[in-house]
Amino acid sequence: MTGSELTAAPIADAMRLAMAQAELALGATSPNPPVGAVILDPDGVVVGVGHTQPAGGAHAEVMALRAAGDRARGGTAVVTLEPCNHTGRTPPCVDALLVAGVRVVAYAVPDPGAREGGGGARLAERGVRTIAGLLAADASGGAIRWWLQAQQRCRPFVLWKFASTLDGRVAAADGSSRWISSVQSRADVQVLRGQLDAIMVGVGTVIADNPALTARDRAGQLTGRQPLRVVLDRSGRIPPDSQVLDGAATTMVVNEPTPAAVLSALWDRGIRSVLLEGGPTVAGAFLQAGCIDEVVAYLAPKLLGAGPLSLADTGITTILDAVELDLIDVRRIGSDVRLVATVRVTPAGNEFAR
Numbered sequence: 237m238t239g240s241e242l243t244a245a246p247i248a249d250a251m252r253l254a255m256a257q258a259e260l261a262l263g264a265t266s267p268n269p270p271v272g273a274v275i276l277d278p279d280g281v282v283v284g285v286g287h288t289q290p291a292g293g294a295h296a297e298v299m300a301l302r303a304a305g306d307r308a309r310g311g312t313a314v315v316t317l318e319p320c321n322h323t324g325r326t327p328p329c330v331d332a333l334l335v336a337g338v339r340v341v342a343y344a345v346p347d348p349g350a351r352e353g354g355g356g357a358r359l360a361e362r363g364v365r366t367i368a369g370l371l372a373a374d375a376s377g378g379a380i381r382w383w384l385q386a387q388q389r390c391r392p393f394v395l396w397k398f399a400s401t402l403d404g405r406v407a408a409a410d411g412s413s414r415w416i417s418s419v420q421s422r423a424d425v426q427v428l429r430g431q432l433d434a435i436m437v438g439v440g441t442v443i444a445d446n447p448a449l450t451a452r453d454r455a456g457q458l459t460g461r462q463p464l465r466v467v468l469d470r471s472g473r474i475p476p477d478s479q480v481l482d483g484a485a486t487t488m489v490v491n492e493p494t495p496a497a498v499l500s501a502l503w504d505r506g507i508r509s510v511l512l513e514g515g516p517t518v519a520g521a522f523l524q525a526g527c528i529d530e531v532v533a534y535l536a537p538k539l540l541g542a543g544p545l546s547l548a549d550t551g552i553t554t555i556l557d558a559v560e561l562d563l564i565d566v567r568r569i570g571s572d573v574r575l576v577a578t579v580r581v582t583p584a585g586n587e588f589a590r
């Protein structure tokens with residue numbers, strides 16, 4: 237069997253492998269998307285895999301082609317995003333695929349970029365059999381999901397994370413908020429921190445908890461890539477000895493932080509995803525501005541009955557105006573329950589379109 241005659245099965249398997257590759261690129265590629273690629277030789281054997289390198293480095297297709305070498309000729313390239321047709325900091329991936337002599341290119345998600353898109357059509361014009369939309373729903377719900385939503389909204393994707401008791405308290409009345417959630421939940425948050433481009437808090441959280449806001453491994457060591465730390469501080473209240481100012485990672489202290497302004501500034505800096513770690517005042521402001529896209533909540537089986545709630549005033553007074561979310565994942569993690577829910581798009585969520 238040759239590359240152009242391969243059945244769908246090995247190509248679909250290769251797409252799943254490419255999606256797993258894309259996961260490895262999460263958090264390290266912005267403003268470029270995290271993409272995975274697999275090269276099959278003409279007999280359908282996997283001869284190369286790759287994922288997007290940090291911005292300015294090789295794209296996934298190029299990494300996979302490098303691994304495949306001459307075995308790519310006459311074979312199939314399987315990519316989670318349409319190969320780019322644009323010269324940015326690297327040459328177009330379409331050219332690399334043509335030079336390598338692949339006969340078939342299968343991709344999952346069309347590239348939404350006006351400059352980068354059109355790669356599939358150009359490959360087809362050059363006689364390459366092109367399969368568009370393979371496992372598109374799975375791939376667009378995978379590693380590339382946050383980047384795709386950022387492109388649609390023209391602002392970074394915002395994931396609001398909080399840990400609370402079952403009665404919704406994020407801290408006790410005496411101000412202690414450490415150890416609300418289990419050790420496993422806290423380890424999960426460390427993984428998340430490594431997957432998004434920036435971590436954001438209000439100055440109230442810095443004053444109350446003095447968090448480091450770094451990504452650390454299971455041994456507590458800093459991981460190789462650190463997200464940008466962002467502190468919203470309108471009146472210069474950040475204590476100079478705060479851990480976020482310790483130099484372990486880059487920190488941006490923003491003093492004109494309407495949600496729209498801060499997200500625009502982060503977009504211009506190449507940030508495509510933000511983990512909003514609170515606290516309740518800033519979360520309320522971002523929700524009210526239509527600037528929260530997804531929520532991850534760690535609910536601990538504890539009750540307090542007093543202390544700040546996860547969300548401060550959003551200006552919503554009637555149930556008809558409640559922000560609607562769609563639950564996309566529920567799992568038990570340590571002694572807690574972790575919920576992930578997407579916020580249904582509101583008109584305010586489109587205010588960044590430009």
Ligand SMILES: NC(=O)c1ccc[n+]([C@@H]2O[C@H](COP(=O)([O-])OP(=O)(O)OC[C@H]3O[C@@H](n4cnc5c(N)ncnc54)[C@H](OP(=O)(O)O)[C@@H]3O)[C@@H](O)[C@H]2O)c1
Pocket residue numbers: 397398399400405406407411412413416437438439440441442444445468469470471472473493494495513514515516517518519521544548
């Ligand atoms: N369990 C959890 O998941 C969790 C997470 C985070 C925090 N917490 C707890 O939450 C409590 C702190 O709550 P908090 O509400 O004070 O924290 P916060 O939301 O992190 O900080 C609020 C402060 O941010 C500043 N800010 C800057 N830009 C803002 C904007 N656009 N909109 C609103 N505020 C803006 C304001 O101070 P200025 O006006 O001076 O700029 C405001 O007082 C602590 O007890 C902490 O332990 C818990």
